[in-house]
Amino acid sequence: MLYFVLKSLHIISDIVWVGGMLINAFVIAMVPPTIRTGVISALRSYDRRVTTTALGGAWLFGIILAVWYGWYTTGWFGFKFLIVVMLSALHGMQSAWLRRMEADPHLDPPAFVRLGMPIVLVSVVVVVLLAIVKPF
């Protein structure tokens, strides 16, 4: 029972985290500089309160599942771990660039941050396949 509760809390956190990262990526890449400032100030508060908390929950419940149920020794988990570390780094960069772009809406972030939408979408496909199929 505890296992299923932990897994549910993990997946709920994942969905909220990934949703928040997609909103960040959309605003960074697609909202034009003329209307950026207002949108970014609203988004930064959501990012701090909701998306960052969900990221923490995904890590907390994911690590508990990995350690308590022994998944940390498996290949799929190692691969998934690398991808979620990259996603967490991307989230940190998104937050930093949203802060800078709020101050100067004409700034242009690096490609890794600008391409947030495809990076997050492809990562979600790979991470979910790894976690559910557990191919190795």
Ligand code: HEM
């Ligand atoms: C933040 C770091 C993360 C860690 C440490 C982590 C770790 C884990 C672990 C150990 C499991 C248990 C597997 C099982 O019991 O079957 C799991 C399940 C799962 N994770 Fe993650 N995960 C993380 C992030 C994510 C993200 C970002 C997503 C989705 C985008 C995700 C999607 C899933 C899914 C769908 C399952 C359920 C697999 C199943 O029911 O068979 N995880 N995760």
